[in-house]
Amino acid sequence: VRSPKAALVCVGSELLAGQINTHQAWLSVRLGRAGFEMVGEQSVPDDVALISLAMTRALAAADVVVVCGGLGPTFDDLTREAAARALKRPMTFQPALWKEILGRFARYRMKVPEENKRQAMVVGGAEVLRNPNGSAPGQRLRAKGRTMILLPGPPSEMYPMFDAVLPKLARDHARGVHVASYSARLSGVAESTADESLDPVRARWPNARFTILASAGEVSFHATSAEKSAAAARAATARLRQEILDAVGAFVHGEGDQTLEHALGARLKKKRLTLAAAESCTGGLMGGRITSVPGSSSYFLGGVVSYANSVKIKSLGVPSALIAKHGAVSAECAAAMARGARKALGADVGVSITGIAGPDGGTKEKPVGLVFVAVSGPGRAETLKRLEINGPRDVVRGRAVAVALRLAFDAVGA
Amino acid sequence: VRSPKAALVCVGSELLAGQINTHQAWLSVRLGRAGFEMVGEQSVPDDVALISLAMTRALAAADVVVVCGGLGPTFDDLTREAAARALKRPMTFQPALWKEILGRFARYRMKVPEENKRQAMVVGGAEVLRNPNGSAPGQRLRAKGRTMILLPGPPSEMYPMFDAVLPKLARDHARGVHVASYSARLSGVAESTADESLDPVRARWPNARFTILASAGEVSFHATSAEKSAAAARAATARLRQEILDAVGAFVHGEGDQTLEHALGARLKKKRLTLAAAESCTGGLMGGRITSVPGSSSYFLGGVVSYANSVKIKSLGVPSALIAKHGAVSAECAAAMARGARKALGADVGVSITGIAGPDGGTKEKPVGLVFVAVSGPGRAETLKRLEINGPRDVVRGRAVAVALRLAFDAVGA
Numbered sequence: 001v002r003s004p005k006a007a008l009v010c011v012g013s014e015l016l017a018g019q020i021n022t023h024q025a026w027l028s029v030r031l032g033r034a035g036f037e038m039v040g041e042q043s044v045p046d047d048v049a050l051i052s053l054a055m056t057r058a059l060a061a062a063d064v065v066v067v068c069g070g071l072g073p074t075f076d077d078l079t080r081e082a083a084a085r086a087l088k089r090p091m092t093f094q095p096a097l098w099k100e101i102l103g104r105f106a107r108y109r110m111k112v113p114e115e116n117k118r119q120a121m122v123v124g125g126a127e128v129l130r131n132p133n134g135s136a137p138g139q140r141l142r143a144k145g146r147t148m149i150l151l152p153g154p155p156s157e158m159y160p161m162f163d164a165v166l167p168k169l170a171r172d173h174a175r176g177v178h179v180a181s182y183s184a185r186l187s188g189v190a191e192s193t194a195d196e197s198l199d200p201v202r203a204r205w206p207n208a209r210f211t212i213l214a215s216a217g218e219v220s221f222h223a224t225s226a227e228k229s230a231a232a233a234r235a236a237t238a239r240l241r242q243e244i245l246d247a248v249g250a251f252v253h254g255e256g257d258q259t260l261e262h263a264l265g266a267r268l269k270k271k272r273l274t275l276a277a278a279e280s281c282t283g284g285l286m287g288g289r290i291t292s293v294p295g296s297s298s299y300f301l302g303g304v305v306s307y308a309n310s311v312k313i314k315s316l317g318v319p320s321a322l323i324a325k326h327g328a329v330s331a332e333c334a335a336a337m338a339r340g341a342r343k344a345l346g347a348d349v350g351v352s353i354t355g356i357a358g359p360d361g362g363t364k365e366k367p368v369g370l371v372f373v374a375v376s377g378p379g380r381a382e383t384l385k386r387l388e389i390n391g392p393r394d395v396v397r398g399r400a401v402a403v404a405l406r407l408a409f410d411a412v413g414a
Numbered sequence: 415v416r417s418p419k420a421a422l423v424c425v426g427s428e429l430l431a432g433q434i435n436t437h438q439a440w441l442s443v444r445l446g447r448a449g450f451e452m453v454g455e456q457s458v459p460d461d462v463a464l465i466s467l468a469m470t471r472a473l474a475a476a477d478v479v480v481v482c483g484g485l486g487p488t489f490d491d492l493t494r495e496a497a498a499r500a501l502k503r504p505m506t507f508q509p510a511l512w513k514e515i516l517g518r519f520a521r522y523r524m525k526v527p528e529e530n531k532r533q534a535m536v537v538g539g540a541e542v543l544r545n546p547n548g549s550a551p552g553q554r555l556r557a558k559g560r561t562m563i564l565l566p567g568p569p570s571e572m573y574p575m576f577d578a579v580l581p582k583l584a585r586d587h588a589r590g591v592h593v594a595s596y597s598a599r600l601s602g603v604a605e606s607t608a609d610e611s612l613d614p615v616r617a618r619w620p621n622a623r624f625t626i627l628a629s630a631g632e633v634s635f636h637a638t639s640a641e642k643s644a645a646a647a648r649a650a651t652a653r654l655r656q657e658i659l660d661a662v663g664a665f666v667h668g669e670g671d672q673t674l675e676h677a678l679g680a681r682l683k684k685k686r687l688t689l690a691a692a693e694s695c696t697g698g699l700m701g702g703r704i705t706s707v708p709g710s711s712s713y714f715l716g717g718v719v720s721y722a723n724s725v726k727i728k729s730l731g732v733p734s735a736l737i738a739k740h741g742a743v744s745a746e747c748a749a750a751m752a753r754g755a756r757k758a759l760g761a762d763v764g765v766s767i768t769g770i771a772g773p774d775g776g777t778k779e780k781p782v783g784l785v786f787v788a789v790s791g792p793g794r795a796e797t798l799k800r801l802e803i804n805g806p807r808d809v810v811r812g813r814a815v816a817v818a819l820r821l822a823f824d825a826v827g828a
Contacts, residue, residue, distance in 0.1 A: 016452035018443040021435050029432040038430035043455040061525035211431035282540040283705025284698025291697025294773055305701040307716035311759055345725055357528040359708055
């Protein structure tokens with residue numbers, strides 16, 4: 001079974017001036033899971049010749065080309081013109097579409113700038129894609145058996161429009177391809193160890209596509225395989241899942257999009273336990289991640305950011321003698337902070353982080369990157385981990401949070 | 415004065431499978447400030463034909479091509495082979511380079527895998543770029559007056575190698591171009607307002623390049639202008655700076671790379687004031703940002719994440735009657751939280767955030783996105799801001815943090 005190919009064109013001078021390109025990752029994941037093989041991405045400035053050239057190249061390499069950005073109303077929104085040029089087709093003003101755009105503005109009682117008329121210009125043969133979340137309509141173009149989709153740049157407009165058009169893209173180009181797809185989320189394991197353990201799985205699936213992505217303290221492993229029928233795809237998904245869990249199941253905290261903070265939250269919710277945090281070198285990052293989950297207020301009570309030792313003593317009840325004897329970066333202090341957070345906030349489980357994030361503050365005995373994380377509870381259980389993390393300040397802090405969340409996940413239990 | 419052109423090639427299948435491409439933004443900013451005009455970026459999977467094609471296209475469009483990734487020791491590290499193919503040159507094994515690589519491993523008492531020999535393969539005519547931070551050497555290639563640089567993928571190796579090679583790139587390709595460059599960092603202002611206020615500056619500099627980037631609650635404005643002499647560049651930088659400050663100076667918290675948390679920290683340090691935080695809906699994100707600054711322990715004592723009302727009452731001393739009367743998301747509660755954090759931690763200044771981040775929990779009177787931020791101190795000063803933020807949970811939280819940091823920045827004063 002041959003996978004159809006997809007390519008991306010990201011339009012906007014800001015992408016070549018410091019703005020992080022998040023569309024590339026978002027679209028790649030979705031297209032990959034839908035059975036497309038990604039052959040490349042191009043970012044181009046707001047220049048009609050460069051955009052048009054990028055489109056031509058992408059159309060030569062891929063069955064489906066997704067273009068995002070440059071559909072706004074201003075003079076530097078040139079994606080429509082570039083598409084017309086790349087396909088050698090005219091553009092026409094569509095009065096009906098203009099009326100729709102006017103209607104949208106009227107609902108918000110806004111005056112419509114004359115320049116917005118550009119947004120009612122449509123490339124010859126295009127199907128207009130409605131935009132319920134903004135003024136820029138998208139366009140769907142077919143040429144020589146290929147499809148090019150023009151999407152608006154803002155994520156709140158682009159995401160739903162892409163999700164709406166994806167099933168048809170798959171029907172048109174991945175006909176007969178049924179995709180088996182499975183993603184495992186791992187923590188508490190090094191990327192290289194996970195990678196090695198998964199080698200036999202890859203060896204058994206020579207035609208599947210695997211990707212392994214590591215970020216601070218976490219590893220994602222994705223597998224997709226193109227199959228000949230829906231039943232075969234279902235069976236392959238089940239087999240891939242089982243083989244991956246057999247290989248690295250002990251480290252898997254979630255499947256699909258389930259983050260570590262989601263997985264921890266789900267366990268706490270299921271067991272009706274509450275959580276409190278005590279953070280030193282991470283300054284609140286752990287609480288920030290825990291509360292990124294909607295509804296986390298049902299199990300997360302809050303925490304204490306005890307950056308200064310006085311706060312560790314006063315707000316968390318860490319004995320000053322303990323700090324004097326072992327130091328604020330010690331197993332003893334981490335354990336006392338976890339117990340202290342639990343007690344001060346009246347939670348079932350307390351989780352703590354204390355360490356030296358750097359770049360300064362390290363000594364020979366306690367180098368930069370030395371971090372202790374501890375969990376107190378549920379019940380009488382106490383667990384602790386000592387880490388020596390190699391890397392700059394943000395890496396030390398990010399990995400410390402992931403390890404602490406994983407320790408709490410294990411302590412709460414399935 | 416004509417600006418030389420630069421293009422990027424980012425190599426790695428992970429970039430087309432969900433990994434965020436941060437090199438694109440990082441390299442674009444540096445090349446832009448050095449006087450290069452960015453004409454595009456391509457991300458390609460680990461496929462020698464696709465990498466080579468991307469290089470050929472980039473070399474046709476730009477004076478300087480920066481390639482990152484694919485210089486590791488494994489079978490899917492193909493950037494060297496692709497460069498040799500694109501330039502139609504042989505690759506040779508360099509025993510001296512191999513000895514250096516072996517020496518590096520010996521220092522860490524590691525066994526060297528045989529496959530690492532690939533890293534001692536050098537494209538004909540290349541200058542080898544030493545890598546003090548990893549095993550992958552870089553390569554600098556010249557062809558038909560153009561330069562292509564091969565850099566390793568890991569940021570800890572790529573960043574210093576690029577910084578080391580940039581002056582020579584500028585000397586070779588931006589000879590006679592002297593770059594005036596100024597960046598202002600703004601907060602407490604909408605992007606559209608800042609943009610409009612800066613229109614007259616842009617109009618006075620038709621040949622300069624301007625970029626405006628907005629992220630949650632903050633706006634960056636960069637200006638570069640190619641000048642004929644070092645003296646002209648210095649004068650133009652000073653004039654750009656003055657004109658930009660005249661237009662939007664009230665909103666500028668920093669210049670160059672100075673983030674809002676850096677700027678706030680600098681003011682606190684200068685005035686020898688300490689800071690404490692109280693966070694509800696942001697769960698610790700504000701503390702996380704404040705402590706991203708190395709040395710922040712000299713002014714940041716810590717904070718309380720009062721996600722549950724019980725924590726607001728117990729740890730911050732917010733009267734339960736106040737919460738009963740006004741609710742936890744209210745101006746009154748925000749003010750009491752800021753005072754409470756200040757008092758509980760013994761800080762000179764307290765800053766607080768309380769709000770409804772969504773997606774659930776909103777009511778008609780208190781919709782999702784309603785946020786109050788407050789600052790107590792220094793001295794008797796109290797300030798407060800009410801926000802209605804439109805957007806998903808992460809946008810609400812990110813913007814709330816930026817507004818709170820800006821409010822504290824203003825309260826501390828210059």
